Amino acid sequence: MPTVNINVNGQDLSAEVEERQLLVHFLRDDMDLTGTHVGCDTSQCGACVVHLEGKAVKSCTMLAVQANGKNITTIEGVADGDNLHPVQEAFRDHHGLQCGFCTPGMIMAAIDIINRKPNLDEKIVREELEGNLCRCTGYQNIVKSILAAANK
Amino acid sequence: MYNFIYEKVNTIQEVEKLLSENEETKILAGGQTLIPTMKQRLASPSTLIDISGIDELNFINDNGNSVTIGSTVTHNEVSSSDIIMKKIPSLASLAEGIGDPHVRNMGTIGGSIANNDPTADYPTACLSLNAKIKTNNREINAEDFFIGLFETALEENEIVVSVEFNIPKKSSYMKFPNPASRYAMAGVYLSVFDDAVNVAVTGASENGVFKWTEMEEALSINLSLENAKNIKLSSDGVMSDIHADSAYRANLVDIMALRAVENLI
Ligand SMILES: Cc1cc2nc3c(=O)[nH]c(=O)nc-3n(C[C@H](O)[C@H](O)[C@H](O)COP(=O)(O)OP(=O)(O)OC[C@H]3O[C@@H](n4cnc5c(N)ncnc54)[C@H](O)[C@@H]3O)c2cc1C
Ligand code: FES
Ligand code: FES
Numbered sequence: 001m002p003t004v005n006i007n008v009n010g011q012d013l014s015a016e017v018e019e020r021q022l023l024v025h026f027l028r029d030d031m032d033l034t035g036t037h038v039g040c041d042t043s044q045c046g047a048c049v050v051h052l053e054g055k056a057v058k059s060c061t062m063l064a065v066q067a068n069g070k071n072i073t074t075i076e077g078v079a080d081g082d083n084l085h086p087v088q089e090a091f092r093d094h095h096g097l098q099c100g101f102c103t104p105g106m107i108m109a110a111i112d113i114i115n116r117k118p119n120l121d122e123k124i125v126r127e128e129l130e131g132n133l134c135r136c137t138g139y140q141n142i143v144k145s146i147l148a149a150a151n152k
Numbered sequence: 153m154y155n156f157i158y159e160k161v162n163t164i165q166e167v168e169k170l171l172s173e174n175e176e177t178k179i180l181a182g183g184q185t186l187i188p189t190m191k192q193r194l195a196s197p198s199t200l201i202d203i204s205g206i207d208e209l210n211f212i213n214d215n216g217n218s219v220t221i222g223s224t225v226t227h228n229e230v231s232s233s234d235i236i237m238k239k240i241p242s243l244a245s246l247a248e249g250i251g252d253p254h255v256r257n258m259g260t261i262g263g264s265i266a267n268n269d270p271t272a273d274y275p276t277a278c279l280s281l282n283a284k285i286k287t288n289n290r291e292i293n294a295e296d297f298f299i300g301l302f303e304t305a306l307e308e309n310e311i312v313v314s315v316e317f318n319i320p321k322k323s324s325y326m327k328f329p330n331p332a333s334r335y336a337m338a339g340v341y342l343s344v345f346d347d348a349v350n351v352a353v354t355g356a357s358e359n360g361v362f363k364w365t366e367m368e369e370a371l372s373i374n375l376s377l378e379n380a381k382n383i384k385l386s387s388d389g390v391m392s393d394i395h396a397d398s399a400y401r402a403n404l405v406d407i408m409a410l411r412a413v414e415n416l417i
Contacts, residue, residue, distance in 0.1 A: 002158060018202075019158040020190075043188050044183040044332070046254060055228075060289075061187050062258065065158045066202065112253065130334065131252025 004068040009031070013038070017064045018149045020091050024048045026064035027074060035075035038134025039133070046132030049105040050074045056112035075104035078111065087149040096145030106132050110146045120150045123124035126130075154196040156380075161201055164208065164288055164311065170201050171309045179203055179311060179318050181224055181263035199326055209262070209313060214239060217319055222287075223262025223312040228253070230261060240281070242323040242341070246273050249327060251334050262312040265297070268360060269303050269335065270391070273327065275361035276341035279352035282319040288313055298358050320345050324415040326408040327355070330395055338404035343410040344375065351412075356390050356405050367409055380413045 001015040008031060017026055027033045027050070039047030042059055048060040051073040068106065078085040087110045090096065097103040106129075113128045125143050134142060161167055171177055178222035180186055188197045197245070203209060209224040214235045221230060230236055231248035250264075250273055251254055264274040266286065278294035283291045287310045297305050306312070320343040327339035336355030343350045349371040351364045370379040385405045390398035 016153060020153045020155045022187075041191070041256070043184070046252070049254055052257070057255045057257050058254045059183060061255075063158070063183070063187070065160075066183065066204070068160070109253070116253075128253055131254045 002065055002068075004065055006064075006145060007071045009073055011046075019065055021064045022060055023050070023067055023072070025063045026060035026067075027059060033074050033076050037101060037104055039101065039105070044131075044133065045102070045105070046109060047089075047102055047105040049108040049132070051108060051112065054115070056109050067130045073108075078107070083118045085111070086152050087114070087146070089143040090149035090152070091117065091142075094141050094145040094148055096137070096141045097118065102132060102134040102136075104135065106142055110142075113146065114150045120147060122147065153189045154193065157199040159201050160202065160205055161183045161260055161390075162207070163204055164206065164313065165312055167203060167206075168288060168309060169199055170199065172312070174199055175308065177201060180260040180267075181260040181266075182226060184251070184259040185263060185267050185269070203311070204260075211314075212236065212347070215316070218316050219315050220316040221261055224260050224312045225262075225299075227259050227276035229262070231256065232266065233258065239319050240317060240323065242325045242343075243281070243317065245276055246277055246327075246341070249329065249334070250275065255314065258376060265315065265375055266304060266306060266312050268302055269355065270301050270360040271330070271333065271335040271337070272338075272361075273336060273339055273354060276325065276339055276354045277317065278315065278409075279361060280341035280343045280350040281320060282345075283318070284316045286316065287311060287315045295363070298361050299379070303360075307394060318345070320350075322416050324412040326411040326415070328404050328408060338401060338408050340405060341410040342371070342409070342413050344416065349375065351409065352404055353385075356385070356401050358389050358391055364405075364409075366413040371413065373412060375417060377410060377413055378417070380410050383409075390414050395415045 023107035037047035043061045050059045108134050164192035178197035180200040180202045187256040196202045209222045211222040213220040227250045228248045231244045237244045301312045325341045327336045332339050339354040341352045351367045354361045367383045385402040387398040387402040392398040
């Protein structure tokens with residue numbers, strides 16, 4: 001089996017992986033980082049979104065070997081110790097989650113949106129959330145949380 | 153997914169060598185089509201060649217009258233490229249309308265055209281902007297490249313190196329996205345050159361992307377809504393599925409064409 005060297009949340013890791021192992025299973029099963037979820041497994045829901053070199057990608061649609069030599073950030077890596085990331089805080093303050101299943105992917109997507117788009121408004125946020133599904137909230141408070149975090 | 157051998161390469165020569173050694177080998181670019189297909193076991197290559205690290209495939213060039221995009225350039229890189237936004241804004245907005253941000257961060261132009269999905273966006277740009285597709289051993293005009301459903305002129309050992317688009321006087325791409333997947337249920341790419349008006353259509357035909365010559369002729373006489381309104385796409389040979397039957401889809405194409413014209417006058 002090939003060996004991969006991946007920096008996950010600031011830590012250099014070296015591991016043997018099967019070629020066909022998806023990045024999401026490497027993170028969840030091998031690294032015990034179970035914050036990244038699998039919602040659909042058909043590349044549509046965005047529950048599995050992580051950052052690859054700072055950009056949002058679907059970890060269910062990528063092989064672990066493709067991340068060799070790269071930096072990955074998961075939901076476990078965004079807070080600063082006990083201090084939540086501003087986007088996490090905004091989701092808490094604005095009730096941006098109900099069951100919480102979609103939330104890790106939503107937050108990783110939201111951080112990416114805020115990084116890329118300087119002047120966010122509701123329309124842009126809704127368009128940018130194209131790749132993230134939520135079965136609970138109706139998106140209202142998710143959009144509110146992202147706008148609040150962007151304006152902080 | 154069945155297992156395979158994974159090779160990450162740095163040069164086109166290495167790709168050629170690996171492709172010639174084994175028929176069951178496939179190129180992996182952004183993986184946004186291939187990996188879902190392999191997960192469903194609809195594809196089971198014995199070897200995957202990851203081309204994402206080949207520097208000579210990753211560039212955007214401004215050649216004056218044309219722009220060239222290397223095959224591993226992602227949709228996100230095209231949509232945020234200063235060159236593309238300035239020279240062919242409709243191409244930047246086409247790229248920004250593909251799937252969702254996560255797909256756009258991985259998916260590539262080379263993968264999209266090599267796959268030639270009948271509802272994909274880039275093939276319309278290639279036909280409408282008289283693109284030349286450069287491979288490791290020849291140059292293919294877009295009109296000869298897209299052959300049918302998921303079928304292109306690429307040979308077994310051929311790899312897309314880059315795509316060169318001519319810069320039009322003006323152009324517009326209008327698509328009606330499938331509400332779930334964002335692939336086109338109808339997409340129309342209209343470009344105006346000094347000597348021609350080109351109209352390419354995706355999402356509609358059972359044979360994949362095509363040039364809509366009746367509309368081109370009408371709009372060459374005069375680029376007007378009136379002329380566009382006189383032309384209707386026949387629903388013969390138009391796809392029909394749970395999302396839209398052929399008459400509805402053909403009508404969507406008419407509407408997208410009107411919107412594209414409206415955008416340019
Ligand atoms: C949720 C979702 C939504 C999407 N929505 C859209 C949409 O709205 N519009 C749209 O057009 N597309 C859409 N796509 C498809 C997306 O654009 C893909 O990125 C693209 O079709 C394939 O590019 P890739 O780089 O991911 O290729 P891969 O998946 O890596 O490869 C696709 C095929 O092309 C071959 N290939 C790749 N590169 C080359 C090359 N340089 N030379 C020769 N062969 C090559 C591979 O062997 C494979 O057969 C969507 C995908 C997903 C998952
Ligand atoms: S689990 Fe990856 S997109 Fe749904
Ligand atoms: S909060 Fe339950 S799926 Fe989004």
